[in-house]
Amino acid sequence: MRTDDLGQELPEINSDGEALVYMAIADFVAGQIERGERAVGSRLPSELDLSNMWGVARMTVRRAIRELRERGLVNAVHGKGTFVTRPAPEE
């Protein structure tokens, strides 16, 4: 059972109806952020770590992070890391 840095099981890619690998990863991490499991200001695992966790190429992870950036969920800082920027919405 593959798990990430939060100990959460990683879904099999392309077996859950997600057409694009990077989008499946982005959606998974976005869910963690929006549920508050990844705190605002906390750093994501590095692109290299994420690519190892998911068993995908680093460029695919970068594409997922770009998706998260465009959704306003994270902010990448050159040489430091990628950080959660938005709090989970109150429901």
Next chain:
Amino acid sequence: MRTDDLGQELPEINSDGEALVYMAIADFVAGQIERGERAVGSRLPSELDLSNMWGVARMTVRRAIRELRERGLVNAVHGKGTFVTRPAPEE
């Protein structure tokens, strides 16, 4: 307002169309040298001071100084400092 040792305001990096941090710093200092605001033979602020002024890592300052060396504008001397070597061109 961040200023350097000449009292000049330092531009925000990556907001002036400069893609590279070190190049923005190199261009800024090169402009001072070429306008004669930094005299030939005068010493630049230390790498540590420059990195504090600009709010960047020392290695980034060193990359900028390397750029200035390659343009023939400065000369670094171990244990002493980095000195302006070329006069402003006559116009």
Next chain:
DNA sequence: ATGCATTTGTCCGTATGTATG
């Protein structure tokens, strides 16, 4: 000559950015 502070030189590890095949 000794120690201390300053400054450049070098190296390491990690991380993001860009480019190519």
Next chain:
DNA sequence: TCATACATACGGACAAATGCA
């Protein structure tokens, strides 16, 4: 999408050269 390579950037550590008290 993968795989690789290189560039840029951060942060820290230590070495080497200089100058001064």
